[in-house]
Amino acid sequence: MIHETDAADIPALAAELRTALLRAARRLRVERSDEEISAGQLSVLGFLHREGPSTPRAIAAFERVRPPSLTRTLTALQDLGLVERVAHPHDGRQVLIALTGAGHAAVTLTRSRRDAWLAQVLSGFSPVERTALATALDVLRRIADS
Amino acid sequence: MIHETDAADIPALAAELRTALLRAARRLRVERSDEEISAGQLSVLGFLHREGPSTPRAIAAFERVRPPSLTRTLTALQDLGLVERVAHPHDGRQVLIALTGAGHAAVTLTRSRRDAWLAQVLSGFSPVERTALATALDVLRRIADS
DNA sequence: TATTGTTATACTCTATAACTATA
DNA sequence: TATAGTTATAGAGTATAACAATA
Numbered sequence: 001m002i003h004e005t006d007a008a009d010i011p012a013l014a015a016e017l018r019t020a021l022l023r024a025a026r027r028l029r030v031e032r033s034d035e036e037i038s039a040g041q042l043s044v045l046g047f048l049h050r051e052g053p054s055t056p057r058a059i060a061a062f063e064r065v066r067p068p069s070l071t072r073t074l075t076a077l078q079d080l081g082l083v084e085r086v087a088h089p090h091d092g093r094q095v096l097i098a099l100t101g102a103g104h105a106a107v108t109l110t111r112s113r114r115d116a117w118l119a120q121v122l123s124g125f126s127p128v129e130r131t132a133l134a135t136a137l138d139v140l141r142r143i144a145d146s
Numbered sequence: 147m148i149h150e151t152d153a154a155d156i157p158a159l160a161a162e163l164r165t166a167l168l169r170a171a172r173r174l175r176v177e178r179s180d181e182e183i184s185a186g187q188l189s190v191l192g193f194l195h196r197e198g199p200s201t202p203r204a205i206a207a208f209e210r211v212r213p214p215s216l217t218r219t220l221t222a223l224q225d226l227g228l229v230e231r232v233a234h235p236h237d238g239r240q241v242l243i244a245l246t247g248a249g250h251a252a253v254t255l256t257r258s259r260r261d262a263w264l265a266q267v268l269s270g271f272s273p274v275e276r277t278a279l280a281t282a283l284d285v286l287r288r289i290a291d292s
Numbered sequence: 293t294a295t296t297g298t299t300a301t302a303c304t305c306t307a308t309a310a311c312t313a314t315a
Numbered sequence: 316t317a318t319a320g321t322t323a324t325a326g327a328g329t330a331t332a333a334c335a336a337t338a
Contacts, residue, residue, distance in 0.1 A: 010265045010268050010269055010276070011257075011258070011261055011265050013265075013268060013276065013279065013280060013283075014261035014264040014265040014268055015192065015257055015261050016283055017264065017268075017279065017283060018174055018185070018188075018189075018260075018261065018264060019189050019192060019193075020283050020286040020287050020290065021167065021170055021171050021174055021286060022171055022174065022175075022185055022186070022189055023189075023208075023209065023210055023286075023287070023290035024167055024171075024286040024287075024289045024290045025167050025168055025170075025171035026209075026210045026211070026290070026329095027210055027289060027290045027291075027292070028164055028167060028168065028289070029168070029329095030210070038304075038305085039164070039168055040168070040304095040305075043164075043165050043168060043169070046161070046165060055319080055320090056319080056320065056321095057318095057319065057320080063169070063172075064169055064172050064173055064176070065172070065305085065306065065307090066306075066307060066308080067319080067320065067321085068306085068307075068308080068309095068320090068321070068322080068323095069305070069306050069307070070320095071320070071321055071322085072304095072305080072306085073305090075321095088319095091314080091315075091318095091319085092313075092314050092315080092319095093313065093314045093315065093318065093319045093320075094314090094318090094319060094320080095319080095320070111157075111161055112157070114164070115157055115160040115161050115164065117292075118160040118163065118164060118289070119156045119157050119159075119160040121288065121289055121292045122156050122159060122160055122163075123156055125285060125288075128281075129281060129282075129284070129285055130156070130159065131278075132277075132278040132279075132281035132282050132285070133159065133163065133278075133281075133282050133285050134159060135274075135275060135278035135279075135282075136275075136278050136279045136281075136282030136285075137159075137162055137163060137166050138275070139268075139271060139275055139278070139279050139282075140166040140167060140169075140170040141166050141169070141170075142267065142270075142271075143170045143173060143174070143264070143267055144166065144169035144170045144172070144173045146173075146263075146267045172306095175306095176306095184327075184328085186327095186328075201296080201297090202296080202297065202298095203295090203296065203297080211328085211329070211330090212329075212330060212331080213296080213297065213298080214297090214298070214299080214300095214329085214330075214331080214332095215328070215329050215330070216297095217297070217298055217299085218327095218328080218329085219328090221298095234296095237295095237296085237337080237338075238296095238336075238337050238338080239295065239296040239297070239336065239337045239338065240295090240296060240297080240337095241296080241297070
């Protein structure tokens, strides 16, 4: 267990982080329970919820997937009635993806259910640990973006 | 951005953590570069490196995958000559998975290369952030185990 | 009967390459 | 020509169900 880090520990920290990250993500992905929305789909819905209507390209860049992969996700979400494709006002090549009313509702609802167990786990941690986790959030984001 | 947490922030923290975790894990999985060993395979090798010979069941439990999924991984690793299946001394049903010499070497070698970019990213962080990350490691492990 | 591991099979997510429409 | 998005196709990773061997 590492609780202090200096330069020499960075490779060890990297190795441990990689394993812990993969295992935690796997655990998270399994927690879709009985619901029909996948973790990736929910992430896209959340992005649209925060950012408003966006182009597939912008969403794909944020999600770190290739455009064809996102097309699939969007088609699935559209079939569920959660997003809609609307024409871009100025550029005929582009498409704007927007949440439908059901999409907005789904974000709130699914999140509250999906995050329930995670919030439960987090509530078992000490305030110090949660604060550390909040700081680590930024680190995780920068890892994703690097 | 959340930097302080109290009880009311836990659901928000959970939602942000889920997204950040999934994106970071996706980034990590992509970073196999030119090498032939996948992130999941390396994780298994690392487990055997730490723990010594183990049964498929124990490995699957730690990796949070089902036994048939692990069988696939083990077959791939065996085909690469990195692990071997040896008979269990007392129980004919069980199998012990052990690293070969090449397997031990692969862990060290692949890790140093694979984690190079992650270590590079981590080295760009402040000591405070790395300490927070180390603490968050424990949290990630407990999430994976819950 | 219960347990360990594997085989058979299928689903999800992701990618690259090729295509269409628009700029 | 260059860009945005989609379609076609394939590969990796995972799961459930059924099976064989052993306890």
